[in-house]
Amino acid sequence: MNESVTVSAPLMPMVVGHLARLQTGLDFINTLDLWPVSHDHLDSPTSAFDWLVDHDLMHREARIHLLAQYEASPAVGVEMLSRLRRVRQAMRGVLEAAATRRAPDPSDLADINRALRTHYIYELVPATDGVSLDHRHQGDPVDGAIARLAEALARELIQGDTTRLRICENPQCHWVFKDTSRTGKRKWCSMSSCGNRAKVARHRARQKTQSPSPL
Numbered sequence: 002m003n004e005s006v007t008v009s010a011p012l013m014p015m016v017v018g019h020l021a022r023l024q025t026g027l028d029f030i031n032t033l034d035l036w037p038v039s040h041d042h043l044d045s046p047t048s049a050f051d052w053l054v055d056h057d058l059m060h061r062e063a064r065i066h067l068l069a070q071y072e073a074s075p076a077v078g079v080e081m082l083s084r085l086r087r088v089r090q091a092m093r094g095v096l097e098a099a100a101t102r103r104a105p106d107p108s109d110l111a112d113i114n115r116a117l118r119t120h121y122i123y124e125l126v127p128a129t130d131g132v133s134l135d136h137r138h139q140g141d142p143v144d145g146a147i148a149r150l151a152e153a154l155a156r157e158l159i160q161g162d163t164t165r166l167r168i169c170e171n172p173q174c175h176w177v178f179k180d181t182s183r184t185g186k187r188k189w190c191s192m193s194s195c196g197n198r199a200k201v202a203r204h205r206a207r208q209k210t211q212s213p214s215p216l
Contacts (some may be wrong), residue, residue, distance in 0.1 A: 023161070025056050026153035027177050030093045033086075036173040036195075043085055046071050046078040058146035067142065081143055088116045088147050092154050096177050099158060100166040117155065119148035171195035 032042040032052060043049040046068060053059035071078030091112035098105035119138055126135045138145030157163070157179075169176045169190040176190035189195040 021149040021153040023153050023157045026150050029150050030089055031176045035175055049085055053146050058149055059142050063142040087112055096166055097168055099163045100168050113151050116147045116151040119144050169195050
């Protein structure tokens with residue numbers, strides 16, 4: 002009796018250098034600083050594009066071209082900032098939901114899914130041992146950058162360890178981060194800032210309770 006055997010072909014190598022790292026996605030969420038002074042690092046098209054260029058999410062040539070467009074039509078620049086901030090807020094909402102083990106807000110998921118619907122072109126490119134499959138974004142460079150940021154978070158939610166996603170326990174800070182400590186019990190975005198602040202507060206509280214009562 003003949004038995005049919007299904008043989009899976011090896012996967013074609015994929016160039017992944019264009020993918021944004023999870024840390025870049027977390028840094029993007031944290032561009033809205035709440036502590037010690039509230040500051041939005043995406044407060045203008047120029048600052049937003051500088052951030053994207055510095056994190057290898059946009060070419061400098063695209064930055065120059067788009068800023069020239071926005072100078073001629075400021076309303077387009079305002080709309081672009083609104084788009085960036087909306088996705089940033091949605092990414093924070095979904096990450097905080099994962100960190101606190103609750104279902105995400107459907108509107109946050111909708112914003113991220115919308116960001117992921119971008120147009121990629123697949124093409125064969127030379128590789129050291131033949132060819133590999135690469136893909137690049139075609140269209141608005143801002144949409145491409147947003148898609149890569151959303152991809153970074155989506156990959157972590159599906160393939161990563163969501164039990165290591167954290168929100169800084171300083172209620173004034175709320176930075177998001179991934180706990181890479183050995184014990185997995187990290188509470189603060191930075192021990193030198195928020196962690197040290199909490200330690201000082203606990204020390205002062207103990208001193209206050211231990212102080213002798215006035216006669």
